[in-house]
Amino acid sequence: MNKIIERKMIVPNMHLLTLEAPDIASKVKPGQFVIVRANDEGERIPLSVADWDEEKGTVTIIFMEVGASTGALACLAAGDSVATCVGPLGNETEIGNFGTVMCVGGCYGIGSLYPVVKALKKAGNRVIMVFEARSNYLIYWVDKYIKLADKIFNVTRDGSLGLKGHISRLPDIINGLPNPPDRVIVNGCTFLMARTSEMTRDPSIPTVVNLNPIMIDGTGMCGVCRVTINGKMKFACVDGPEFSGHEVDWKEFLSRRKAYLEEEVLFFRRSEPKQAVHKEGKCQA
Numbered sequence: 001m002n003k004i005i006e007r008k009m010i011v012p013n014m015h016l017l018t019l020e021a022p023d024i025a026s027k028v029k030p031g032q033f034v035i036v037r038a039n040d041e042g043e044r045i046p047l048s049v050a051d052w053d054e055e056k057g058t059v060t061i062i063f064m065e066v067g068a069s070t071g072a073l074a075c076l077a078a079g080d081s082v083a084t085c086v087g088p089l090g091n092e093t094e095i096g097n098f099g100t101v102m103c104v105g106g107c108y109g110i111g112s113l114y115p116v117v118k119a120l121k122k123a124g125n126r127v128i129m130v131f132e133a134r135s136n137y138l139i140y141w142v143d144k145y146i147k148l149a150d151k152i153f154n155v156t157r158d159g160s161l162g163l164k165g166h167i168s169r170l171p172d173i174i175n176g177l178p179n180p181p182d183r184v185i186v187n188g189c190t191f192l193m194a195r196t197s198e199m200t201r202d203p204s205i206p207t208v209v210n211l212n213p214i215m216i217d218g219t220g221m222c223g224v225c226r227v228t229i230n231g232k233m234k235f236a237c238v239d240g241p242e243f244s245g246h247e248v249d250w251k252e253f254l255s256r257r258k259a260y261l262e263e264e265v266l267f268f269r270r271s272e273p274k275q276a277v278h279k280e281g282k283c284q285a
C-alpha cells in the first residue's frame with residue numbers, strides 16, 4: 001500500500017498524484033515509470049514518474065483519465081492509499097551534452113518530460129520546449145518549465161495559444177530556428193510521437209520516443225508490450241520504454257494498442273452507473 005499525499009485535477013481530465021514511495025524516490029531516474037494498482041481488484045497500469053522528492057520519499061505522476069483504471073485512481077484522495085506502486089521500471093533517458101534538444105510534450109507527456117528537461121539542462125544542453133494541446137487551458141506546469149527552458153513554443157488546435165493546428169506545424173517551428181535541433185525527445189500520445197518521428201526523419205534529427213504500449217508485469221515476463229524496433233522484437237518495459245522514433249513499426253504498434261478495445265468498452269457498459277463524474281474537481285462516483 002502506498003499512501004496518497006496529494007491528488008488533484010490540474011487541467012480538465014489530467015490529474016496529479018503524489019504517492020509515498022521512499023524506495024522508488026531514492027532510485028528513480030528521468031524516463032522511468034512505475035506500475036500502479038488503484039485497489040486490490042484493479043489492473044496494473046504503467047505511469048511515468050513526472051517528479052520525485054528523495055527527502056520526503058514521494059513520487060509524483062501526471063495521468064490522464066481515459067478508462068477504468070485511471071478513473072479509479074482519479075476517485076482517490078489525499079489520505080487514501082493505492083494497493084501497489086512498483087518501480088522504478090524501464091531504462092532511464094539517455095542524457096548527454098547533445099547541444100540543442102527540442103522536447104515535444106502533449107497530454108501526460110508534458111509532465112513526464114519534466115525530469116528529462118531538468119537532467120538535460122544540468123548536462124549543459126540548450127532546451128527548446130514545444131507544448132501541443134487542443135487548447136491553451138490544457139497546457140500545465142508552464143511555471144516550472146519557464147525556469148528551465150531556453151525557449152517555449154505552443155501549438156494549439158484551436159489557435160488559442162501559439163501556432164494553430166496540431167503537431168504537423170513542427171516543421172514551421174524547426175525551420176524558424178537558426179539551426180535545427182541536435183535531438184528531439186517526444187512524450188505523449190501515440191499520434192504525437194509517431195507524427196513527430198515522421199517529420200524529423202527527412203532532416204535526420206535523432207528522435208527519441210517514450211513508448212506507451214499495453215503492459216502487464218513490466219518486467220519482461222508476459223510479452224504484452226512487444227514492439228518491433230528496426231525489424232527486431234523488443235519488450236518496451238525492459239528494452240525501453242525509450243526508442244528511436246525512426247525505428248518503431250508504428251503500424252504494428254497502433255494495432256497492438258487496440259487489442260483490448262472491446263473489453264475496455266464492455267467494462268464501461270457493465271459499470272456505467274459507477275463511472276467517475278467530476279464536479280468542481282471532486283469525484284461524485
Ligand SMILES: Cc1cc2nc3c(=O)[nH]c(=O)nc-3n(C[C@H](O)[C@H](O)[C@H](O)COP(=O)(O)OP(=O)(O)OC[C@H]3O[C@@H](n4cnc5c(N)ncnc54)[C@H](O)[C@@H]3O)c2cc1C
Nearest residue numbers: 045046047048062063064066067068069070108212213264
Ligand atoms: C511506460 C508507460 C508510461 C506511461 N505513462 C503514462 C503517464 O505518465 N500518464 C498517463 O496518463 N498515461 C501513461 N501511460 C498510459 C497509461 O498506462 C494508460 O493510459 C492506462 O493504462 C489506461 O488504463 P485505463 O484502464 O484507465 O484505460 P483503458 O480502459 O485500458 O483504456 C482506455 C482508452 O485508453 C487507451 N489506452 C489503453 N492503454 C493505453 C496506453 N498504454 N497508452 C495510451 N492510451 C492507452 C485505450 O486504447 C482506450 O481507448 C503510460 C504507458 C506506458 C506503457
Ligand code: FES
Nearest residue numbers: 218220222223237
Ligand atoms: S509488460 Fe510484460 S513483458 Fe513487458
